[in-house]
Amino acid sequence: MLSIILLHGLLALGILSARRFIGRYAFPVAVIGPLATIGWAIWRAPGIVDGTPRVERLEWVPGLDLSVELLVDGYALLFVALVGVVGAAIFFYSAAYFRPGPRVPLFAASMVAFAGAMLGIVTSDHLLSVFIFWELTTITSYLLVGYDDRSAKARSAALHAAMVTGAGGLAMLGGFVLLADAGNSWLISDLVANPPGGAGLAWLLVLIGAASKSAQAPLHGWLPGAMAAPTPASAFLHSATMVKAGVFLVGRLSPAATAETDWWWPVVLTIGVATMLVGGWQALRQTDLKLLLAYGTVSQLGFLFLLAGSGIPALAYGAVALVLAHGLFKSALFLAVGAIDSATGTRDIRRLEGVGRSLPWVFATTVTAAASMAAVPATFGFVAKEAAFDGLVGEGTGLVAIVALASVLTVAYTGRFLLGAFGPATDEPTGVDQIGGWKVWVPFGLAGAGLVLGLVPGLVKPLVESAAVAISGDAAGKLVVWPGLVPALGWSLGSLAVGLSLVAVPRAVDAVTAAVATVTDRGPSTEGAFRAGLTGLLGGADRLTATFQSGSLPTYLATIALAVVAAGSIPLLGELGGVELPSLGPAIEIPLALVVSISAIGLLLTRRRFAAVILLGGVGYGIAGIYAANGGPDLSLTQILVETLAIALFALVLRNLPADFDRARASIGRILTSVAVAGFVFVAGLVAVDSRTAPSVAEYYVEESLPSAAGKNVVNVILVDFRAMDTLGEITVLAVATLGVAALVLPLLRRKQS
Amino acid sequence: MTVLRESIILRRGLRVATAPLAVFSLYLLFAGHNRPGGGFAGGLVAGVAIALAWATEGEAGTRRLVAVRSTVLLGAGLAVALVTGFAGLVWGGAFLESAVWDLSLPLFGDVKLVSAIGFDIGVYLVVVGVATGLIRSLGAGSGEGPA
């Protein structure tokens, strides 16, 4: 399996790098991936269905227990088959759907990369490899939703999808890490076999992640937006496969989660039911065929989430069967809508008319697939739903009733879909162009498969059963064409009948939905909530940034000064007790210190730039005197010379500047900051020197200067020998600063002169 | 600045002063190892001389004292210091390791020659280059140098 996943990656890279030459062969090349997947599945299926999972492993970062570990059991195989079959179908379809253009290779590459990532998710046993592939599907989905990148709507929808599923993914990562920590293993198989206790937060985070990816309410808003993607992408990612990743994951984990928590099942149930009803209800209001299908998907995902997340074998069985059924009919319907769209130029049910007459095969496809969606007997949709209802009946009437209500909505929006696509137009109708080829036959094939399986479900029975066994240990259900007169049949036929009666009165339904909508639309919508969240984030970011990043140099300097002072002073103040004050130095220090102090205070007060320079000199020469008075002749000499040269430079610069400068007004903040810095320096010196414990390394210099370095001036020997590296750095600084000065002012001064 | 250039006597006087300053700067360079001084101090004294030369004669004055581009001095000084450093690596075993030679010279008698003086010469050259470069750059465009 690893090699198949890798093949997808290589195909994606190959298509991208050959994008100039590949032209219309992008999809024919890409389809190698799904075909290989199908081949692999057929080759490996017998062993896996018999109960011998295939295990593969690729070490990545052993130090973090990070590796890719695959385990293909029956459950994984079912998804692998789905990805392979639907993927191959859609790639063939895409070859006809897109006119060759410069950006088609990017689409093909993203699709094939996505297919690889999806295979990774469903075959991973290691939690971190699930996460790796999970994030890759988020990224490819982002690229595909935003494919029509000149449309602001598409870009924004891509962002919405990426943010919601990305946030969910990170929550899930947190959950995974906690889960692995609690269960002492990263392998799903281990965690399911020995569910860790006390990991409530972990389960919750994982659930959030799964719900976000599978568009569960209230996080479902991104999915309808994602319909901005080209139709093949919508069919593949946002209906048949990627959105099932969350369902897949809860299916894997729910037996363990329900064993260890008592809230999991009620929460999953609530989420699933809410999603079913919201999705079904919204689907009834759409006028865009694709959006109608998208909300239908939301509704179906709620149902699947509920079944898979229950941890109940009978429901899990139904979930597995429905995943397959939904994958087939929903992709067929999306592709059919794509065909209608390219034949008529619209997907608006108010403007479509005569499509059935002009495109009989598309009509046949659509009706067949829609029948499967509405669970009309003799379709695989019916078979699967029957299996699900059969399980639900065992869980109580209330539950079945709610699901049946959702099924009524399903039938109703299916009817709306068919009438809308093929019934009379209410608005100005469009013409219909003839189309043919893959665009027609691929959805036909998918819909036909649903019909065949509806009549001969035994074809996939081993697959479905081994999948159910893999997650719940039991194939607690059956896959039959006609279940006989059981309660489940009553529920499903009943909901079909009620749904059909709603279809018969479309005006009444519209009136009701419109009436209710006037109330519900006033409430928050998920899209609106996302927009509001985004606006809040941007506004908050602006405000916070404006606070810290004021752009004002004095503020920055004061912040830095105070931070340093705080870091140093707080611990030092504790050591201040018992510190001895040093003595007064040589007498000559006092007048020198006075010169320095008076000059420095003068610097604060003066308004003449040249006076400031002279005063700065006073400070420097005074300090030089202090160095000299304390046994530092070299230091003193250097200070005097540097000061002299500095004054010369100041003078050279200031002759270009105005002679006076304004005195800034004193502010409390400035005074306090200055006092804090002064106090810090004083305390730091006092405490540091007082706490000296060990002798200085300088003793070595004094001892070795003459014998080893042949120099009597220890300071100079330090500079050119003991610590010559400092000096080397120092002259480098000098040289570079000189280069910098020349580059900064020479061109400007020369220009000024001429 | 202008004052200095306009007063001829002062100008002459200062111009005369540059020569002894230059000599003093060399003395500081070579005395540094045993007495106060060294490459820095020496170079800085030369720098003061260059500043005086600029004040009295403008750019031409600095060119009288330092004939080359300041960048060449900077590069050469750095190179000399680095070569001393690498020489230590080659002969002594460690980068910047210095060697001491006992020499008896005809005029000075027995002298300990320390290779670190090479390093100090590098320092000196850089400092002179810095003073020259800074004064020439910041002094450029004044347009009032004597003819």
Add this chain to the structure above:
Amino acid sequence: MSITILALASGLAGLGTYLILQRLLTRIIIGLGLISHGANLLIFYASASTGESPLIGGDDALADPLPQALVLTAIVITFAVTALLLALALRSYLLTGTDAVEDDREDRRIGGAE
């Protein structure tokens, strides 16, 4: 070392801080100079011994040579960077006609001031 030196170091650092916390670059340069003087004096104050100039030969106790060497290096580095800052002040003045350091435009735009 004497308390005079410590007090001077502290005072110069404080006065320098006062000078850098405003907008004229010339004053900021002067302020930075004062702070550097303060820091240098503090290193000098941290000498491990006091006494005569550290020239080998006499019998007296010698002053700690290491802080002297450090300060000497620091003085020269500060000089170099001050020269650079002066050149920047000049460039700033030649380009904009003032040497005041105003707030960053982009930051002000985000803050809603422009």
Add this chain to the structure above:
Amino acid sequence: MSWLLPAAVAVPLVGAALTLVVGRRLLPQRLIAGSSIAFLFGAAVTLLLAVEEGAPIVSQLGGWPAPAGISLVADRFSTFVLATSAGMLVAVFVYAIAQLGRDALDWWFHAKYLVLASGVALSLLTGDLFNLFVGFEVMLVASYVLLTVKTDRREIRATISYVVINLLASAFFLVLIAIVYGATGTLNLADLAGRVADLPTGVADAISLLMLAVFGIKAALFPLFMWLPDSYPTAPTPVTAIFAGLLTKVGMAIVIRTQTLLGPTDGPSTVLLWVAGATMVVGVLGAIAQNDIKRILSFHIVSQIGYMAMGLAFVTVAGVAASVLFLVNQVVVKTGLFLIAGIVEREQGTGALSRSGGMLQRRPVVAALFAPLALSIAGIPPFGGFVPKLGLVQAGLEADQGGIIAVSLAVSLLTLFSMTKIWSAAFWGDPVPEAGRAGPGMIGATALVVAAAIAVTFVAGPAMELSTSIATDLLSSDGYVSSVLEAAP
């Protein structure tokens, strides 16, 4: 082998000196500079390979024994960071040659760039506190002149702020040196590690906290970061790229070195945890508020530094290991992102997102270069940035620090948001008129960096192993201390 340490520092300086001597001739300057940088890279890689399995290599400069003489220390940490940085110096050099052309001469670009490289090497290798000050100054003075030289009237304010703030930081560094020398009588970091233990707690704490603050300014930790996003975007791209990739990371490397060597090692550091969280959050929100690519990326520098502080704050092997790998990965990724920002700017004539668009269509190759880096910085697997982030999360769990984990994951999402913002505005949408074209040199150099970033994915296992042994070294500093103090002069 120990001769390679001073040579790594000095050869770029020799190169700088020679470029000054040969004067305004482009080809000789390029050859000198190119070979010096290549030498630095070679030396760094050789040292890394040499110390990977064994003890640190120490060079006592001038042949004087530690702690009197200055020690240069190549251990696994310093060489890992140095080798990565040197690789970036090579790539950016190629880019700079392509972008600057003859402008490089007026600018003495080669000499300044070499000095910057030398300063980076010295700062990373030195084992002496005052020499570290000098190393920083060498690096900084080169950065000042590289940053300011082309400034016009709009930009000069920001660059002045940069210089002034760093000068204040340098002055505080001197104060720190005074305190350290006053209290311990030594400047050698290894010697210091032993002597700090004998100090009163308050003084020892003050020293480690001051080091955090002083080096935190260079590393752009909260609340000391504000200078960075204002100043970095103003420089020409190669300069900004090298600043972004290297300078803050060198600062952070010194923070990691000094905090593990001298800071408290008993349990997580609360101060650092708060600093880390605030740095991440304020940085990423700052990025979200921006409209200019380079400004966005500059704020991300800050935000990502927060992650490195996070791992360090745990004071565990797992945490520090993740921080080290994070740092090294960021060196590569940030350099690359800024190089791409430069290409986008050249092609569109602006870095403002509101006036960008259509790069994907016009220059798909640039999009292909951007995407892996954007995903890496957002921590999306399998790109390199994911591995250290996962390491941080695991280390946080081990240290029982759930709060910071939640913050770090949320910031990851916001980082992804910010990257999609760049992608959506600059690469998607209607193309804006072409303002110029990035040549093969610029693209090629960027591709090298991107290739290195992608390579992180493939070597993540060994890299994490190396980071873990680095973290072990850092936290039990005996090996470092004894190899420095016992090194033969």
